[in-house]
Amino acid sequence: MNEEFTPKIVGFLCNWCSYAGADLAGVSRLQMPPSLRTIRVMCSSRVDPLFIIKALLYGADGVLIAGCHPGDCHYMKGNYYARRRFAMVKSLLEATGFEPERVQLSWVSASEGIRFKETIEEFTNKLRKLGRNKAAKKVFV
Amino acid sequence: MAEIMKLKKSADAGIKDILKYLLEKKKVTGAFLLKKTGAGSVHYSLVTNNDEMERSVPFAPVMPENAARMLTIFMKQKPPGEPLAVVVRPCELRALVELSKLGQVDLSQLFVISVSCPGVYPIKTYLKAEKPDELDAAYKKSAANGEIQKDLRATCNACEHFLPIGADITVLLVGKDMDSACDIVMNTEKARDYLSGMELKKAEEDTESKAVVSLRKKRDAEREKLFSSLPLPDAGMDGLIQVLGKCIQCYGCRSVCPICYCTLCYFDSANNESPAPISENEAGKRGAVKVPSDTLFYHLGRITHIGISCVGCGACSDVCPAEIPLPALYYRSGKMIQDMFEYTPGKNRDEERPLSVFKEEELGEYEH
Numbered sequence: 488m489n490e491e492f493t494p495k496i497v498g499f500l501c502n503w504c505s506y507a508g509a510d511l512a513g514v515s516r517l518q519m520p521p522s523l524r525t526i527r528v529m530c531s532s533r534v535d536p537l538f539i540i541k542a543l544l545y546g547a548d549g550v551l552i553a554g555c556h557p558g559d560c561h562y563m564k565g566n567y568y569a570r571r572r573f574a575m576v577k578s579l580l581e582a583t584g585f586e587p588e589r590v591q592l593s594w595v596s597a598s599e600g601i602r603f604k605e606t607i608e609e610f611t612n613k614l615r616k617l618g619r620n621k622a623a624k625k626v627f628v
Numbered sequence: 629m630a631e632i633m634k635l636k637k638s639a640d641a642g643i644k645d646i647l648k649y650l651l652e653k654k655k656v657t658g659a660f661l662l663k664k665t666g667a668g669s670v671h672y673s674l675v676t677n678n679d680e681m682e683r684s685v686p687f688a689p690v691m692p693e694n695a696a697r698m699l700t701i702f703m704k705q706k707p708p709g710e711p712l713a714v715v716v717r718p719c720e721l722r723a724l725v726e727l728s729k730l731g732q733v734d735l736s737q738l739f740v741i742s743v744s745c746p747g748v749y750p751i752k753t754y755l756k757a758e759k760p761d762e763l764d765a766a767y768k769k770s771a772a773n774g775e776i777q778k779d780l781r782a783t784c785n786a787c788e789h790f791l792p793i794g795a796d797i798t799v800l801l802v803g804k805d806m807d808s809a810c811d812i813v814m815n816t817e818k819a820r821d822y823l824s825g826m827e828l829k830k831a832e833e834d835t836e837s838k839a840v841v842s843l844r845k846k847r848d849a850e851r852e853k854l855f856s857s858l859p860l861p862d863a864g865m866d867g868l869i870q871v872l873g874k875c876i877q878c879y880g881c882r883s884v885c886p887i888c889y890c891t892l893c894y895f896d897s898a899n900n901e902s903p904a905p906i907s908e909n910e911a912g913k914r915g916a917v918k919v920p921s922d923t924l925f926y927h928l929g930r931i932t933h934i935g936i937s938c939v940g941c942g943a944c945s946d947v948c949p950a951e952i953p954l955p956a957l958y959y960r961s962g963k964m965i966q967d968m969f970e971y972t973p974g975k976n977r978d979e980e981r982p983l984s985v986f987k988e989e990e991l992g993e994y995e996h
Contacts, residue, residue, distance in 0.1 A: 536932035537894070537925075544925050546913070557988060567986035571969075574994045575983065578968045579931055582961035583868055584861025591996045606996075626916045627869050628924050 494548035505553035511600035532565035546623030642810025696723035722974020742792035746771035747784025774839030783942030803839025881944035938962030
């Protein structure tokens with residue numbers, strides 16, 4: 488049987504909003520593709536740009552960073568810094584031709600279980616279209 | 629129009645006179661500039677004595693090390709209120725400003741002398757020159773005519789900020805005969821104050837001279853060429869491997885980078901080790917893996933660290949044993965990041981680095 492390719496997404500979810508949002512999606516029994524590998528971080532600004540690059544070089548098909556909506560950060564302004572850093576990484580990927588579509592920044596609050604499910608579905612579909620990350624098979628990383 | 633002081637001597641002699649004056653009048657405790665240290669070798673040195681000043685070569689067409697890096701090392705523990713005169717190139721000054729934003733150096737202690745910069749030769753070209761005089765003459769000629777000199781560092785020929793930003797004194801080299809003219813622009817009150825006792829002939833002149841304008845145009849074209857010489861971004865990951873595949877991971881580019889100031893580098897830390905189990909696991913998945921891995925990771929990671937402050941000095945290209953066109957990669961990627969934040973490193977001392985600040989409403993296009 489020809490199985491449809493399920494991308495591997497490394498997801499950095501902030502402890503206060505997005506992780507709780509994912510939890511809500513889970514307890515609400517919302518169906519979503521099994522593509523996400525969750526890493527809980529205390530804040531989206533904990534995500535070092537190096538984490539994103541390493542995940543991509545080591546074969547993740549996509550990297551998702553999810554945090555509280557702007558203005559709602561548990562630490563007041565962490566997600567604003569995260570957004571700037573994310574923009575930097577994205578333009579680095581654009582500059583080096585490293586498929587910037589493979590990274591995504593989304594805001595998901597603790598009450599948005601449905602939004603979380605939709606985010607995962609959309610991102611998974613986008614990555615399916617992009618295909619597998621070629622870095623996974625490279626000898627030189 | 630700027631007020632210009634004209635000294636009827638060579639640029640070298642003129643600036644040495646000024647430095648000697650500053651030392652004699654105890655306006656500064658020392659001068660930091662390039663000095664001959666042996667046959668054919670020059671280094672940044674601290675000069676406090678007029679005889680030694682004579683053996684200095686402030687405008688030697690080479691950058692043996694980026695002055696910003698040397699100065700941050702030197703300035704540690706320097707007590708306040710003891711100013712130091714420094715002769716640096718515009719990119720070194722911009723790197724200094726970036727380092728001051730990172731808390732590495734106190735600019736208020738410096739009396740900055742900079743130049744309108746014709747560029748520098750790669751270290752190897754300068755050190756290996758069989759006829760250094762000819763090299764020198766060719767340099768002066770192209771500087772006077774505001775022309776590209778193909779033997780210079782590739783980044784120098786592609787440099788857009790060759791007029792210094794924020795120097796106390798600018799010595800004009802582009803479009804001037806360095807052997808007979810020393811034209812000095814006083815940019816700050818501090819400069820006028822420090823040199824108030826010197827007899828200097830004043831004149832009015834536009835710093836954006838014809839030579840400067842034409843050189844800028846030529847360099848813009850060179851920059852386009854330099855940036856498009858890489859197979860990036862179109863060739864994607866294969867392009868990256870093509871460019872960086874020759875890297876031997878000596879970390880030389882990091883050692884000479886003025887912006888890399890960390891005492892312990894992430895890439896030397898235990899975080900970056902790839903012990904056997906990790907490599908074996910990766911090899912199992914890929915068929916083979918380069919040992920140690922993480923060469924691309926190092927370079928891309930380095931851009932996330934320095935990209936925002938990269939001044940494109942080209943020190944990294946001079947030291948790369950594999951002759952990887954690093955500035956084309958770092959400078960270009962750095963510039964793309966800087967342009968996105970509308971930030972020019974080293975331009976404004978009071979402007980925070982983009983990653984240290986934010987606006988509440990911005991970058992909506994990056995959210996999903």
